[in-house]
Amino acid sequence: MSLVVESISKRFGPVLALDAASFTAEPGRIFGLLGANGAGKTTCMRIVLDILRADSGSVTWQGRTNWDLPRHTWGYLPEERGLYTKMRVIDVLRFFASLYGVPPARATVLVEEWLERFRVPDYRDRKVEELSKGNQQKIQFIAAILHDPDVLIMDEPFTGLDPVNVGLLKEAFLAMRDAGKTLIFSTHQMETVEELCESIAILDGGRVVVSGTVRDVKRAMGRRVVRLALEGDGTADGGVLAADAGWVTELPGVRLAQRGLATSEFSVAHGTDPARILDAAMARGARVTHFEIADPSLEEVFIEHVGRRAVDEREHHLAGTAGADR
Amino acid sequence: MRNLFPNAWHVARREYLIRVRSRTFVVLTVLLAIIALGLTIAPVALRALGNDRPLQVAVLVEADDLASDPLPLLSAALNGAAGAAGATRAELSQVADPAATESRVRNGDLDGLLTIERSDDGGLAFTYLTDAASTSPSTLAIRQAASALTIDDRLGSAGIDPADRGAIFAPPAFEARAVDPDAAAREEGGDYATRASLGTVLVVLIFMAILTYGNWIAASVAEEKSNRVMELLITAASPQQLLVGKVLGAGAAGLTQYAVMLVVGFIGLQLQGQIGRIVFGDAAAAAPGGGLTLPLLLVFGACFVGGFLVYAALYAAAGSLVSRVEEVQQMSGPIIVIAMLGYFAAIFGGTTSPNATWLSVMSFVPFFAPYLIPLRMAYDTITPLEIVAALAALALGAVLALWLASRIYAAGVLLYGQRPSLRALWRAARVAR
Numbered sequence: 001m002s003l004v005v006e007s008i009s010k011r012f013g014p015v016l017a018l019d020a021a022s023f024t025a026e027p028g029r030i031f032g033l034l035g036a037n038g039a040g041k042t043t044c045m046r047i048v049l050d051i052l053r054a055d056s057g058s059v060t061w062q063g064r065t066n067w068d069l070p071r072h073t074w075g076y077l078p079e080e081r082g083l084y085t086k087m088r089v090i091d092v093l094r095f096f097a098s099l100y101g102v103p104p105a106r107a108t109v110l111v112e113e114w115l116e117r118f119r120v121p122d123y124r125d126r127k128v129e130e131l132s133k134g135n136q137q138k139i140q141f142i143a144a145i146l147h148d149p150d151v152l153i154m155d156e157p158f159t160g161l162d163p164v165n166v167g168l169l170k171e172a173f174l175a176m177r178d179a180g181k182t183l184i185f186s187t188h189q190m191e192t193v194e195e196l197c198e199s200i201a202i203l204d205g206g207r208v209v210v211s212g213t214v215r216d217v218k219r220a221m222g223r224r225v226v227r228l229a230l231e232g233d234g235t236a237d238g239g240v241l242a243a244d245a246g247w248v249t250e251l252p253g254v255r256l257a258q259r260g261l262a263t264s265e266f267s268v269a270h271g272t273d274p275a276r277i278l279d280a281a282m283a284r285g286a287r288v289t290h291f292e293i294a295d296p297s298l299e300e301v302f303i304e305h306v307g308r309r310a311v312d313e314r315e316h317h318l319a320g321t322a323g324a325d326r
Numbered sequence: 327m328r329n330l331f332p333n334a335w336h337v338a339r340r341e342y343l344i345r346v347r348s349r350t351f352v353v354l355t356v357l358l359a360i361i362a363l364g365l366t367i368a369p370v371a372l373r374a375l376g377n378d379r380p381l382q383v384a385v386l387v388e389a390d391d392l393a394s395d396p397l398p399l400l401s402a403a404l405n406g407a408a409g410a411a412g413a414t415r416a417e418l419s420q421v422a423d424p425a426a427t428e429s430r431v432r433n434g435d436l437d438g439l440l441t442i443e444r445s446d447d448g449g450l451a452f453t454y455l456t457d458a459a460s461t462s463p464s465t466l467a468i469r470q471a472a473s474a475l476t477i478d479d480r481l482g483s484a485g486i487d488p489a490d491r492g493a494i495f496a497p498p499a500f501e502a503r504a505v506d507p508d509a510a511a512r513e514e515g516g517d518y519a520t521r522a523s524l525g526t527v528l529v530v531l532i533f534m535a536i537l538t539y540g541n542w543i544a545a546s547v548a549e550e551k552s553n554r555v556m557e558l559l560i561t562a563a564s565p566q567q568l569l570v571g572k573v574l575g576a577g578a579a580g581l582t583q584y585a586v587m588l589v590v591g592f593i594g595l596q597l598q599g600q601i602g603r604i605v606f607g608d609a610a611a612a613a614p615g616g617g618l619t620l621p622l623l624l625v626f627g628a629c630f631v632g633g634f635l636v637y638a639a640l641y642a643a644a645g646s647l648v649s650r651v652e653e654v655q656q657m658s659g660p661i662i663v664i665a666m667l668g669y670f671a672a673i674f675g676g677t678t679s680p681n682a683t684w685l686s687v688m689s690f691v692p693f694f695a696p697y698l699i700p701l702r703m704a705y706d707t708i709t710p711l712e713i714v715a716a717l718a719a720l721a722l723g724a725v726l727a728l729w730l731a732s733r734i735y736a737a738g739v740l741l742y743g744q745r746p747s748l749r750a751l752w753r754a755a756r757v758a759r
Contacts, residue, residue, distance in 0.1 A: 051560050052740065076561040082554025087344070098336040099562040143558060 008057030035203035075149035100147030218295035230289035337571025344569020378536025403471035525704030539580035547645030565736035633696025639731035646738035668694035
């Protein structure tokens with residue numbers, strides 16, 4: 001049975017943070033909650049966790065309303081990182097584990113396992129304040145999962161991590177999914193979602209503009225993407241497609257999505273066979289070095305539904321520095 | 327409030343350990359212990375320094391025609407009749423050499439030199455040489471003794487027989503009849519001053535605990551909010567568990583500090599007696615803490631706990647409404663005002679009219695009961711039934727305060743930035759879990 005979010009609304013004074021938002025996250029899968037800053041992702045998570053109450057709507061997990069579920073059902077990694085900085089890592093983690101009913105001896109074993117997995121076993125007896133922000137974030141992740149929750153909810157879990165730690169965290173995600181856990185995380189980094197998530201919901205202005213499996217969401221766009229490279233592309237003087245792609249775009253339902261140096265991308269409308277581009281290239285006598293039919297990227301899906309990129313340059317910069325500051 | 331434990335214990339345990347292990351706590355506790363020790367052995371120390379010894383007064387009799395030796399009469403006037411109870415206030419010695427005695431007064435060997443002369447009009451004239459102020463208690467006492475001697479002398483000049491003069495100085499029959507004999511009997515039943523000081527000490531102890539430890543709690547909640555650990559906490563535990571745990575943990579730390587202070591103070595009192603016996607050959611005058619009975623101690627304990635819960639809950643709620651630790655002081659202002667109101671009512675009411683009706687009424691208000699129940703008990707102006715009823719009201723108040731505070735807390739902990747309006751707070755508190 002899945003996590004079902006059914007038409008939840010939440011108003012803060014004049015701001016409607018969530019407007020009848022609905023989506024379903026399948027158990028044992030990784031679910032992505034996408035949206036720009038202020039789209040309502042955090043509010044939505046807090047309502048699912050029942051630390052905020054919605055004005056209307058309901059949240060159920062395996063058929064039970066979230067009010068009735070025991071706290072240890074959930075693991076939560078908030079966007080705002082925070083721990084008791086004056087305490088030792090092991091003490092902080094044992095404390096949070098104790099709140100979820102994990103006995104100290106068991107918690108100690110688990111903490112040591114996880115520190116080992118994150119390649120920081122010597123942090124066990126260090127004070128939290130001595131750790132870098134990225135490492136504190138790993139400790140906080142451990143705090144969220146020590147009690148082995150069924151559903152793990154994470155708000156921007158990758159923000160502020162270096163590539164090595166991003167890799168470690170992704171591995172941990174996949175291991176938990178393989179252990180049958182349900183993971184939900186928010187982000188505005190589309191590449192990560194492509195890599196990890198089976199299903200998504202895109203939030204914009206408090207509304208769910210689209211949700212479902214990544215495949216369905218992409219298919220629902222009604223068009224496909226063709227990436228094409230011809231001999232001569234990718235050379236210093238540009239390439240044949242860069243010089244002239246007009247013969248492709250004059251095909252009905254085809255437009256140039258991205259003119260690349262090595263590979264160019266074309267958007268093909270529903271009803272047009274993408275193979276016609278290949279046929280046209282052959283007919284011109286061009287030598288095809290790369291031809292690929294694909295679904296549109298999530299980035300494109302997002303732009304299509306929200307009308308702008310999930311991360312513009314300014315937001316990206318802010319998210320990066322904010323993560324490092326905390 | 328379902329499932330309050332064990333999570334409230336876990337929260338309390340963390341709070342307690344973090345607090346008692348912190349350097350600030352250790353330093354403050356040691357400091358308070360030193361102060362407690364100092365205050366309790368101060369009387370004996372002062373006595374050793376000589377501030378408490380009897381007045382040393384030399385008497386120079388220039389008038390050579392006095393009917394009898396003036397010293398016994400002066401001494402009786404100063405110290406009461408010979409053989410009567412009470413400490414000696416002055417020791418008199420007759421001297422003959424004015425110049426030598428004057429220099430002894432000047433270098434502090436003696437407290438004063440009283441010279442008795444016969445003036446030209448036939449009366450007695452007194453000169454008192456001292457470095458004490460002319461209105462000081464010692465000078466006034468000497469002056470009173472001098473007038474007694476003058477009257478005796480005038481009676482002699484009037485031809486009254488010395489034997490009859492004794493009868494003239496005998497105390498009159500004087501009876502003070504109280505409007506309320508019961509109250510008067512109560513006041514005479516024990517040492518009224520001891521009761522008053524005991525009542526004051528209890529009130530001050532509760533007041534200090536509320537302000538100090540209450541502020542701890544508010545600051546600690548605000549800190550959890552500002553360093554963002556709150557969101558993890560509120561996910562793991564319910565607001566009630568967090569609030570009750572915080573109050574219990576900080577309260578236990580506060581009690582630890584108080585216990586150290588009281589134990590050291592108690593040892594100090596014992597030492598005071600010992601030192602007194604060794605140095606002066608007798609125990610120190612009055613043992614403070616007299617009038618402290620077991621029932622009073624138990625009721626005081628209940629009031630301490632109940633009062634602490636009421637105020638600590640409100641402090642926690644105040645802490646949950648601010649975003650930074652610096653704003654705590656401002657937010658807890660109204661709580662401090664209420665706490666002060668009760669404190670001053672108790673101190674003022676205790677010293678002026680411990681059996682006033684308004685004090686009885688205030689004893690049933692949970693905010694003020696912690697001060698007024700022990701105070702009125704110390705003054706013995708409260709009936710056992712009233713004590714039970716007032717304690718019940720206090721307990722109810724504590725539960726209500728904890729409930730209300732946890733609603734505010736649940737709504738407040740996730741509100742950052744601007745301080746919420748009362749309306750917004752009410753709405754948030756109503757829907758919070």
